[in-house]
Amino acid sequence: MRRHRVLERLLVVPTAAWTLVFFVAPLVLITVFSFGSENLVTFRISFGWTASNYSAFSGSLYLATLLRSLGLSLGTTLGCALLGLPLAYFITRQRPGIQRLLLAGVIVPFWTSFLVRTYSWVNLLQSQGPIDRLAHGLTGHHVEVLYTPTSIAIGIVYSYLPLMVLPIYVALERVNPDLYDAAADLGARPWRQFRRVVLPLARPGLIAGIIIVGVPAMGEYVIPEILGGGKTLMIGNIIVNEFLDVGNYPFGSALAVSLMVVLMILLFALRRVQPAFEAR
Amino acid sequence: MAGVSDNTGDGALSRRALLRQGAALGLGLPPAVALLDACGGSSSGGTSPKNSIAGTAVMSNYPSWMGAHVIAEFERQHPGSKIRQITSASSSIAGTVQQLRSGTYDFALADASATGQAVAVGIVAPLDWSKIPNIKFVSQSFRSGFPHGIPTDYGKVGIGYRPDLVGEKISSWHDVWRLAPKFSGKVVFIDIDRDCMGSTLKYLGFSANSAVPSQLSACKDALVSIKPHLQAFLNTNVGQGLQDGSTVIAMDWDYDVALNKQKQPKIEWVFPSEGMVAYIEGWIAVKSSPRLPLVETFMNYALEPRQYADFVNTTGTAYVEPAATAFVAKSIADNPVLRPGHAIADVEYEHFLGQATALWTNIWQEVKAA
Numbered sequence: 188m189r190r191h192r193v194l195e196r197l198l199v200v201p202t203a204a205w206t207l208v209f210f211v212a213p214l215v216l217i218t219v220f221s222f223g224s225e226n227l228v229t230f231r232i233s234f235g236w237t238a239s240n241y242s243a244f245s246g247s248l249y250l251a252t253l254l255r256s257l258g259l260s261l262g263t264t265l266g267c268a269l270l271g272l273p274l275a276y277f278i279t280r281q282r283p284g285i286q287r288l289l290l291a292g293v294i295v296p297f298w299t300s301f302l303v304r305t306y307s308w309v310n311l312l313q314s315q316g317p318i319d320r321l322a323h324g325l326t327g328h329h330v331e332v333l334y335t336p337t338s339i340a341i342g343i344v345y346s347y348l349p350l351m352v353l354p355i356y357v358a359l360e361r362v363n364p365d366l367y368d369a370a371a372d373l374g375a376r377p378w379r380q381f382r383r384v385v386l387p388l389a390r391p392g393l394i395a396g397i398i399i400v401g402v403p404a405m406g407e408y409v410i411p412e413i414l415g416g417g418k419t420l421m422i423g424n425i426i427v428n429e430f431l432d433v434g435n436y437p438f439g440s441a442l443a444v445s446l447m448v449v450l451m452i453l454l455f456a457l458r459r460v461q462p463a464f465e466a467r
Numbered sequence: 468m469a470g471v472s473d474n475t476g477d478g479a480l481s482r483r484a485l486l487r488q489g490a491a492l493g494l495g496l497p498p499a500v501a502l503l504d505a506c507g508g509s510s511s512g513g514t515s516p517k518n519s520i521a522g523t524a525v526m527s528n529y530p531s532w533m534g535a536h537v538i539a540e541f542e543r544q545h546p547g548s549k550i551r552q553i554t555s556a557s558s559s560i561a562g563t564v565q566q567l568r569s570g571t572y573d574f575a576l577a578d579a580s581a582t583g584q585a586v587a588v589g590i591v592a593p594l595d596w597s598k599i600p601n602i603k604f605v606s607q608s609f610r611s612g613f614p615h616g617i618p619t620d621y622g623k624v625g626i627g628y629r630p631d632l633v634g635e636k637i638s639s640w641h642d643v644w645r646l647a648p649k650f651s652g653k654v655v656f657i658d659i660d661r662d663c664m665g666s667t668l669k670y671l672g673f674s675a676n677s678a679v680p681s682q683l684s685a686c687k688d689a690l691v692s693i694k695p696h697l698q699a700f701l702n703t704n705v706g707q708g709l710q711d712g713s714t715v716i717a718m719d720w721d722y723d724v725a726l727n728k729q730k731q732p733k734i735e736w737v738f739p740s741e742g743m744v745a746y747i748e749g750w751i752a753v754k755s756s757p758r759l760p761l762v763e764t765f766m767n768y769a770l771e772p773r774q775y776a777d778f779v780n781t782t783g784t785a786y787v788e789p790a791a792t793a794f795v796a797k798s799i800a801d802n803p804v805l806r807p808g809h810a811i812a813d814v815e816y817e818h819f820l821g822q823a824t825a826l827w828t829n830i831w832q833e834v835k836a837a
Contacts, residue, residue: 229588417701432561
């Protein structure tokens, strides 16, 4: 019995070591760096345990950028949820063969390079591009959204949508279809059925999707860089800039830690709301 | 990048450098060189490990930023010597320094700003110019602008525009700011602080290397005022929209305008009356490299006019070696965009900003966030 327990614990060692080395240690390192200061000419870092990096973060530039990132993250997460929930529900209502086909349709874009997919939106959204020409043909008006916050939002929703669809699908796929029939038999029309049956049952998947989409969307920097035309600064772009362009590791670390703290507060808030959400 | 225990910047031998040098001395040298050493070497006094050019020097470079035949020819003429490129050169200052400190490279492509920073950090090897006599072929102005290595190319930041769509002649940065509201959404600027802010400082009549806070503040105001009319800040394919007219005015590099002009002859290049800012790029040697003799020999070889012309013909860049003109393709040598003649005297070259780098960064971020 004891030998079994030892073996069980040994099984955890590789995962624990991996987490310690590649997750906990970098986290500690970044936190330590965030209290340091750097000579930007010689790139020498000294650790005087200063909080100056955090006080610099409270400047209007960084707070405004953080709020912009938060707004875009919330907006795009909502967009993913609005598109992902009906799509996941639709997939679960199909025959198994069709379900597999539709799921493949959701997943297949992941097989293509993220950069290629994002750059393809530049071609789609640019002036005289397919979307602009289609809109002009239909309405007589040009649609020029490339290099605007709208194009960033489109890019994020497109890229993260599968991350919303899959957990919701998993949640709904386990639901006994008889429940939907029972609701219909009891007189629930489709919208009421969706609101009173589908939505409550999809909540665990929906909440998982919100976390999976919302957290990385908050720190997203590649999509704003490519589709934002360098005009919309996000907190992720500032962090990357501090690390790769300026080389100010302490300040970049302070920004990263601050972003993590904000996300943790949001996640704790979500966890507190979740039980009440589930009980309804 | 900036690990506190990394002492390479002080000239102290790090463990990594020690291992690399040990490997070079003990294992890396070809048997022929070892034999020469044992026999007393050649008439030039022997090829001691210190002065040997045998082995492989690793270079950090941009993709395709090398003459098509230069390395092959060099290796053919210098048996036992090899040049290996890793085409991941960073365009940022911190990125370049980070690469140079990695211990992977013997020499690297870098611009004057990044080189200045690398010198301040203490990771650039001083070159023995007696081993690079071909530096005499490079114009003095470029040697002065890039003193810590061999200058290879430069790029001016000017204006590309479509006269047929704008309907009037543009001759200055002032014209760009004046016309931007009229062509709102069809103007693009470069997304690199040194080039974009440098050009804006020229527009305002200041030095493109200014470190004066009030001047940089004025620069920010000017950029914030024009930003609502910009289609984008771009760092690749800046002038591509000039081809189809989706962009009518672009703050752009000379080579990019020259390239787009080949596809759309209606594009015109403007040397702004307020002046231009330009970057200088070149090769620098890494202090911790055990292959400095090989690096210097290759640098000297690459500066031979024929070899240098191969580089220019391959890349299409503006060039720094007048002696190579005879071997440079006419389309480049006679291109007024790439070779501005006397106007080159009004070009201000970017140099390392030192402590002011942080101020530039802050202002650039404020512009982007506005």
